[in-house]
Structures are given as C-alpha cells and as structure tokens.
Amino acid sequence: MKSLVLERKDELSLRDVPEIDREEAALGPRDVRIKLHTVGICGSDVHYYTHGKIGQFEVKAPMILGHEASGTVIETGGEVQHLKVGDRVCMEPGIPDPNSKATRLGMYNVDPAVRFWATPPVHGILRPTCVHPAAFTFKLPDNVSFAEAAMVEPLAVGVHAATKARVRPGDIAVVLGAGPIGLVTALSALAAGCARVYVTDLAEKKLEIAASLSRAIVPVHAGKANLAEKVHAETEGWGADIVFEATGSPKAAAGVFEALAPGGCVVMIGGQPDPIQYDAGAAMVREARVENIFRYAHVFPRCVAMLASGAIDVKPLITRTFDFDESVRAFEIAASAPPADVKMQIELPQ
Structure with missing residues (x-):
C-alpha cells in the first residue's frame, strides 16, 4: 500500500503510510471507498515539493501528495444511494464543515475549516485507495475516461x-x-x-x-x-x-x-x-x-457533463503519463517545468 510522500522540501519517497490505513479502516455511512486510477500533478503539488509551503500552508510533517483524481468505487456506506460498487468516479478534494456559515451561504470553498487533499496537514491521494464523502464523489458517464476525469478538478477552476x-x-x-x-x-x-x-x-x-x-x-x-x-x-x-x-x-x-x-x-x-x-x-x-477565485464551488457536475457532451475537450492538455512507480521521477520532471508539457498524470496499479 505504498503512497507518494513528500517527506520534506525537495525529498519524495514511495512508502507505506500506516496511519492512513488506520484512519480509513472504518467506512462512514455516507462515505465511499475508492480505488484510485489516475492522479494529475498540480502546480501546488510541485510547489510544496520545491518550496515546502504555499502562503500560510507549510509542510511540517510528511504528507501524501495529489488531489486531482479519478477511480472506482469498491465499497459504499450504508446510507449511500446514488453510487454503487464498480462505479467510475471523480472526486472533489475539498471537504467543508457542513455547519459553517460559509457552507450555509453556499460558499463552501472559502470555509476556513475546509479539509483539502494535499494541503498541510491533510494527506492527498497518490495512494492505492481513499475514503471520501459520497456527496463529493461524482459518477462518470461511460464516454469519459479516467484521464479526462482526473482533469475535472483543474477544469473546475x-x-x-x-x-x-x-x-x-x-x-x-x-x-x-x-x-x-x-x-x-x-x-x-x-x-x-x-x-x-x-x-x-x-x-x-x-x-x-x-x-x-x-x-x-x-x-x-x-x-x-x-x-x-x-x-x-x-x-x-x-x-x-x-x-x-x-x-x-x-x-x-x-x-x-x-x-x-x-x-x-x-x-x-x-x-x-x-x-x-x-x-x-x-x-x-x-x-x-x-x-x-479560490478553487471552486458547485461546478463538478457541470464539468463532467461538458466532458461527456464534448462541449469541452481536455484530452489535448494531457501531455505525459507516468506509472505510479515512476512518481518521484515524474515530480522531478514536473519541477523542471518542461515548456512542451501542460498536464502530467500518474496512473496507479489496477
């Protein structure tokens, strides 16, 4: 169950992260467990790697990177109705406090309590599986690939x-x-x-x-x-x-x-x-x-619908794909900012 871990500034490793297994052993009634398939490398991931922080968010302990993702549902909580095992999905990575004023006003993306994948101290999802709220997990139409689905997060911006x-x-x-x-x-x-x-x-x-x-x-x-x-x-x-x-x-x-x-x-x-x-x-x-703009709110379903209809085509933006065991090298290349690359992605073992 290896994950891509940013140990500290300029140091990455592929290793087990036992605390993740313990934290996600139990599935909440409104959660789903997802087997990750494709994860995009975002500029923020690279910035944490090369600088160790972004503004007030500083990497003070080892952190799993990655927040642009797609995968397959492998388990559902007892109260989940709209998703089932085997569904192909993409996931919105920021989870707000449902009771906060920002969330109640519809501006959940600016909730100070939001927990966003790969934003310290929250782990990201360059790992085999994750547990995620079903409300922030979106089923993919058959004609939207895992690679396109991992582009929904940046497209949402x-x-x-x-x-x-x-x-x-x-x-x-x-x-x-x-x-x-x-x-x-x-x-x-x-x-x-x-x-x-x-x-x-x-x-x-x-x-x-x-x-x-x-x-x-x-x-x-x-x-x-x-x-x-x-x-x-x-x-x-x-x-x-x-x-x-x-x-x-x-x-x-x-x-x-x-x-x-x-x-x-x-x-x-x-x-x-x-x-x-x-x-x-x-x-x-x-x-x-x-x-x-601070991230996004209420747009993931719109993005998925536009990819499915062909209103937006993100495939030309995906310029390079790496296997998971090449993740460290992938980040080294991304950090060099190759002028011919737009979006690099990592595929996890299936």
Whole structure:
C-alpha cells in the first residue's frame, strides 16, 4: 500500500503510510471507498515539493501528495444511494464543515475549516485507495475516461472563473498564462459563450497547444508582441470584455487592466504569495469589476457533463503519463517545468 510522500522540501519517497490505513479502516455511512486510477500533478503539488509551503500552508510533517483524481468505487456506506460498487468516479478534494456559515451561504470553498487533499496537514491521494464523502464523489458517464476525469478538478477552476466573470455570448476574453489553469479557463470561456479568447504566454509549445484547441483561440507570445495593442487593434480600440489572470506572476498581474475594455471584468486566478501592484486609476476610469477565485464551488457536475457532451475537450492538455512507480521521477520532471508539457498524470496499479 505504498503512497507518494513528500517527506520534506525537495525529498519524495514511495512508502507505506500506516496511519492512513488506520484512519480509513472504518467506512462512514455516507462515505465511499475508492480505488484510485489516475492522479494529475498540480502546480501546488510541485510547489510544496520545491518550496515546502504555499502562503500560510507549510509542510511540517510528511504528507501524501495529489488531489486531482479519478477511480472506482469498491465499497459504499450504508446510507449511500446514488453510487454503487464498480462505479467510475471523480472526486472533489475539498471537504467543508457542513455547519459553517460559509457552507450555509453556499460558499463552501472559502470555509476556513475546509479539509483539502494535499494541503498541510491533510494527506492527498497518490495512494492505492481513499475514503471520501459520497456527496463529493461524482459518477462518470461511460464516454469519459479516467484521464479526462482526473482533469475535472483543474477544469473546475476554469468553469468557476468563467461563472464569476458572467460571460455573455460574443464576449472577447484574454487569458494571461497558457499553463493548465490558463488553458482550461480559455476552454471554459469559450464554452460559456466567448467569441474569441486571446491566450498569452512565453512558451511557444504551450501557445501551439492553445491554438490547436479552437479556431477561436488567438495565441500571443508575451515576449514578441504587445498584447494590449493587439487586442485594441482587433476590437476597434475598445478592448477585451474579460481578462483572466492565470499566471501568478506579479508582473502580469500589474498589467491586467491594459487590454480591458470600459466596464470590463478582471478575474484573478493565479495565486500571488506577496502583495502586488494594483493600478487603481486604470481600474477606475474603466469602472472595472474585479473578481477573485479560490478553487471552486458547485461546478463538478457541470464539468463532467461538458466532458461527456464534448462541449469541452481536455484530452489535448494531457501531455505525459507516468506509472505510479515512476512518481518521484515524474515530480522531478514536473519541477523542471518542461515548456512542451501542460498536464502530467500518474496512473496507479489496477
């Protein structure tokens, strides 16, 4: 029952974690036990590996990594009605306190008590099995693969961002960053009704992948072209209705209003560990609306439905797959940030 364990900053191992077996030996009446199949490598997993912390969340004890997952139900609690043994599923990794004010208001993702896989001190799921609440476990249609299902978690961020942006049919959008979150945000913006989405990055290969996703995606190399000038030139000087910041770069975040149209919306997705420059004057003269994203809420079923219908295709974003026994090497490669890779995944033994 080996798991991928972050022992401390820069040190990973594949080993047994006996406390997990003890904690999950008993199944609650509303829980399911899941045999994991595919787990995506997220930027936050890599950041914990290379830095040992993200903001206030610090790895102070060994922690199992992984939170983007799919698998098969192998046991159900006595009160579970909508799932059965053998169902293929994906899982929402954040479990809030059902009695908190945030949860009661429908904002369970910002519940301070939320327990999120692979966020210290909560273990993740790069391991053979896990126990999870059935309410946060979603059955997969037959035409959605385990690999696609493990993409639901990052896709949920993009769908949540598009929802917060209040996309209207025909909107023009900009996505800063062509990493996994930037690209799922571009796909989500198009699915929500955008007519055109400009995607900018410094990596040529990622921009090639972005362009391959849709004729409505316009790649812009951030080092070779002025994004704001291009957007204004192609919108009769008006600008983009929505700008999604998905880089986490202070420099990129400082310029979010440059390409924005009057009355437009900026959606901040990329995490910023430190305070950033904010051009209040540029925001004011545009009467810009600014939204902030923290994970997602209420969107997993929508994501699964869009994958099943073909409204969104995430398969081109999965650029490399590793066997579980290659997990340490997979993280070493991910930490090197290969420019040709978007999403790497790990498959567990079946």
